[in-house]
Amino acid sequence: MKIDSDSNSKENTRMTIEKFSKPSVAVIKNKTSFFLENAKHLNYVLSVNEVYIQQPQRNRCKNCDNPITGKDFISHNVPYVVCDICNHLHGVHEINSNATFNFAKISLILINLSN
Ligand SMILES: [Zn+2]
Secondary structure (H helix, E strand, O other): OEEEEOOOOHHHEEEEOOOOOOOHHHHHHHOHHHHHOHHHHHHHHHHHHHHHOOOOEOOEOOOOOOEOOOOOEEEOOEEEEEOOOOOOEEEOEOOOHHHHHHHHHHHHHHHHHHO
């Protein structure tokens, strides 16, 4: 924030607020793929989520280690739970190295299909 003043009197003090952000055009250009290829991105997410929901159930909060149970909502086939102690939001399944490997495999398959 800049403060410009033509004089020392309080009535003549003028404030200029400078805002810093990306122009909307740059953001839209960056996200064009999400507008034009929504089905492709949705299919990718659903494929990854299919692997994720096969993983073992998470029993403790990743943030505070509090025991967690149940689910609060489901989005794109993935159940999520909010920790009662710290309000951390996480999926109810663990992500292990096997799941990470399968996510990478799905990515490679989809990249090959789109080329
Ligand atoms: Zn927690």
